[in-house]
Amino acid sequence: xxxxxxTPKYLVTQxxxxxxIKCEQNLxxxxxxxxxxxSKKFLKIMFSYNNKxxxxxxxxxxxxxxxxxxxxxLNLHINSLELGDSAVYFCASSHRDREGNIQYFGAGTRxxxx
Amino acid sequence: xQTVTQSQPEMSVQEAETVTLSCTYDTSESDYYLFWYKQxxxxxxxxxxxxxxxxxxxxxxxxxxxxxxxxxxxxxLKISDSQxxxxxxxxxxxxxxxxxxxxxxxxFGTGTLLAVQP
Numbered sequence: 001x002x003x004x005x006x007t008p009k010y011l012v013t014q015x016x017x018x019x020x021i022k023c024e025q026n027l028x029x030x031x032x033x034x035x036x037x038x039s040k041k042f043l044k045i046m047f048s049y050n051n052k053x054x055x056x057x058x059x060x061x062x063x064x065x066x067x068x069x070x071x072x073x074l075n076l077h078i079n080s081l082e083l084g085d086s087a088v089y090f091c092a093s094s095h096r097d098r099e100g101n102i103q104y105f106g107a108g109t110r111x112x113x114x
Numbered sequence: 115x116q117t118v119t120q121s122q123p124e125m126s127v128q129e130a131e132t133v134t135l136s137c138t139y140d141t142s143e144s145d146y147y148l149f150w151y152k153q154x155x156x157x158x159x160x161x162x163x164x165x166x167x168x169x170x171x172x173x174x175x176x177x178x179x180x181x182x183x184x185x186x187x188x189x190x191l192k193i194s195d196s197q198x199x200x201x202x203x204x205x206x207x208x209x210x211x212x213x214x215x216x217x218x219x220x221x222f223g224t225g226t227l228l229a230v231q232p
Binding site: 031033035040041042043044045048050055056058088090092094100101102103104105107108110 | 147149151153156157158159160161164166203205209218219220221222224225
């Protein structure tokens with residue numbers, strides 16, 4: 001059973017398109033995250049939700065919109081894709097009261113914008 | 115703002131030997147957590163080891179151990195008896211203690227790519 005699963009694993013699309021990445025966790029965690037890993041492998045937080053409430057919103061273009069329909073799901077929708085959006089996007093989850101709030105990551109979604 | 119620095123972009127070790135990866139960080143906080151994550155070619159981010167800043171004892175997980183020097187703000191990872199499967203990118207990360215808002219985020223270093231030679 002995959003603990004944190006993201007779909008799709010690979011996404012190739014044209015500039016200007018709109019796309020979504022989905023994330024689901026079956027760990028019973030109450031907090032979920034989106035991180036972006038750029039071409040130089042640098043990882044940076046984008047968003048975090050706790051119990052469906054947005055608690056972290058870093059400086060991210062408003063073309064990126066996260067949505068958390070419930071505690072187990074966090075989706076990322078990206079409008080008007082640009083070349084610079086090409087990256088690997090990681091979903092992660094944790095529980096604030098367990099294991100020191102350790103974050104567990106999904107396998108990542110590699111987004112390529114052509 | 116907190117920062118994490120990994121000064122070794124690449125390291126190499128012979129199989130069965132020991133290697134140490136360096137990490138320094140900057141913070142004005144007294145309570146926080148430090149992590150080492152491993153990212154093999156499969157891209158999956160895997161937690162290797164965690165250290166709570168309030169604990170003086172260095173964390174260990176099988177062949178992996180850390181040298182945590184709080185005053186020096188240093189957090190190095192030692193891999194003993196290196197195996198081919200240890201080849202990966204290793205990231206050092208910092209998180210503030212407590213919960214809520216920006217304290218929840220992991221702040222990553224730039225990573226160290228470890229090669230294991232047979």
